Amino acid sequence: xxxxxxxxxxxxxxxxxxxxxxxxxxxxxxxxxxxxxxxxxxxxxxxxxxxxxxxxxxxxxxxxxxxxxxxxxxxxxxxxxxxxxxxxxxxxxxxxxxxxxxxxxxxxxxxxxxxxxxxxxxxxxxxxxxxxxxxxxxxxxxxxxxxxxxxxxxxxxxxxxxxxxxxxxxxxxxxxxxxxxxxxxxxxxxxxxxxxxxxxxxxxxxxxxxxxxxxxxxxxxxxxxxxxxxxxxxxxxxxxxxxxxxxxxxxxxxxxxxxxxxxxxxxxx
Amino acid sequence: xxxxxxxxxxxxxxxxxxxxxxxxxxxxxxxxxxxxxxxxxxxxxxxxxxxxxxxxxxxxxxxxxxxxxxxxxxxxxxxxxxxx
Numbered sequence: 001x002x003x004x005x006x007x008x009x010x011x012x013x014x015x016x017x018x019x020x021x022x023x024x025x026x027x028x029x030x031x032x033x034x035x036x037x038x039x040x041x042x043x044x045x046x047x048x049x050x051x052x053x054x055x056x057x058x059x060x061x062x063x064x065x066x067x068x069x070x071x072x073x074x075x076x077x078x079x080x081x082x083x084x085x086x087x088x089x090x091x092x093x094x095x096x097x098x099x100x101x102x103x104x105x106x107x108x109x110x111x112x113x114x115x116x117x118x119x120x121x122x123x124x125x126x127x128x129x130x131x132x133x134x135x136x137x138x139x140x141x142x143x144x145x146x147x148x149x150x151x152x153x154x155x156x157x158x159x160x161x162x163x164x165x166x167x168x169x170x171x172x173x174x175x176x177x178x179x180x181x182x183x184x185x186x187x188x189x190x191x192x193x194x195x196x197x198x199x200x201x202x203x204x205x206x207x208x209x210x211x212x213x214x215x216x217x218x219x220x221x222x223x224x225x226x227x228x229x230x231x232x233x234x235x236x237x238x239x240x241x242x243x244x245x246x247x248x249x250x251x252x253x254x255x256x257x258x259x260x261x262x263x264x265x266x267x268x269x
Numbered sequence: 270x271x272x273x274x275x276x277x278x279x280x281x282x283x284x285x286x287x288x289x290x291x292x293x294x295x296x297x298x299x300x301x302x303x304x305x306x307x308x309x310x311x312x313x314x315x316x317x318x319x320x321x322x323x324x325x326x327x328x329x330x331x332x333x334x335x336x337x338x339x340x341x342x343x344x345x346x347x348x349x350x351x352x353x
Contacts, residue, residue, distance in 0.1 A: 148287050155295050184282030191288045195295065 002033075002112040005119050005239075006137035008161075010153030012124030014145045015174040018210060018220075019232075020121035021049045023141070025219035026236025028083035032116040035074065037108075038088035039133040040123035047087045051078060051217020061089035064103045070110065079222065084115070101132045108136040126160055134161060140169040141201060141239075146176060146187040155196055170201035172235060177206045202235035203246070204228055296335045307333060314345060323350040 007020040017040075024036040037060065038046040047053045058073035063086075070086075077083035111118045120137060123129035134140060140161045144154040154171070161169050173189055180186035193200055207228035213220040221232035234244045297303060311331035318324055325348040335341050 148291050151291055152294055152298065156298060159299065181284070184284050187284050187287050187291075191284065195288065195291055 002115045003117055004108055004112055004137045005139045005141060006122050006133045007141045008122040008157055009143040010157040011150045014143050014150050016143050017045045017049055017121050019143050019172055020119050021046055022219055022221040022232040023236055024083055024119050025080055025221040026232050027117050027240060028080040030240055033082045034117045035084045035111050035115040036119050037086040038121050039129055041088050044088035044090055046085060046121050049214055050085060052085055056087045059087045059089040064100055097128060104132055105136050134164055140166045141172055142169055143172045143174055145174050146192055151192055158198055171198045172201050174204045175206045176203045201238055204231045292335055296333050296341055300341055318347055321353060323353055
């Protein structure tokens with residue numbers, strides 16, 4: 001029996017979809033079978049992040065309303081052979097919501113039997129979409145950035161997850177800028193964890209490569225040469241139950257320090 | 270601390286301001302109360318004590334604070350002068 005994990009944040013634009021896709025890619029790289037389900041009905045994005053937008057024929061709404069079988073709606077990733085996507089519908093159908101949520105639950109139950117991990121990319125906000133996604137999850141990942149607005153919304157979401165009985169919830173701190181933290185101009189990870197009272201799953205540094213990879217429809221987690229890619233690899237391993245050390249702040253060295261440590265290494269210091 | 274001291278507090282890191290402000294809003298968010306309600310609670314508590322004791326109303330303070338373990342406390346500090 002697989003595990004269902006919801007990726008959520010409260011605030012929009014903090015990197016939920018990017019996180020979902022890269023954790024899925026990271027877990028698949030570890031040999032796990034992963035289904036990524038986009039629950040953001042009406043505003044789907046997982047397909048484009050993964051570069052699968054041209055391959056979507058059916059979506060989750062088609063499955064729920066009986067227009068196709070679940071197998072027909074699941075699309076395999078281009079590179080990772082154990083990574084699959086179930087796309088959200090672009091059309092927001094206002095049919096009986098309670099019934100749809102029930103059917104969605106049945107679909108998740110079935111998928112958990114087939115995959116090691118079912119990852120739900122929750123929509124922003126705390127409305128029905130979020131409620132539906134978190135209703136069927138065994139665990140939750142809360143994504144936030146070190147900004148007052150995002151942290152405040154994350155706190156609200158954590159409260160709702162606890163009310164729903166999801167005790168296993170972890171934080172991913174995204175778009176972390178080590179240099180700003182160092183100069184005292186950004187909330188540091190300790191502050192955020194203290195304020196939210198939640199366990200840390202990982203830190204993803206701010207990295208322009210996230211955008212260039214998204215532009216190409218590729219997952220940054222498959223790249224060993226990017227800071228964000230390496231961060232997502234570590235987080236995926238932690239999620240998969242491995243103990244992975246948190247790298248120190250020193251990792252984000254400026255150019256000057258990089259040159260210094262290069263020469264030090266040369267001199268055998 | 271006077272208002273001027275507060276406004277021109279020196280050496281305060283930008284991130285510390287963010288942390289303090291967040292802790293303030295989250296205390297109220299978590300309890301679903303707003304600062305206006307806190308004012309009301311404060312005034313009524315002072316009124317009750319004032320019925321029985323002579324108190325220093327100016328120095329009285331009633332506020333909600335989150336502890337290290339994220340539990341909210343109502344802190345009431347009312348200097349008493351004498352029995353009425």
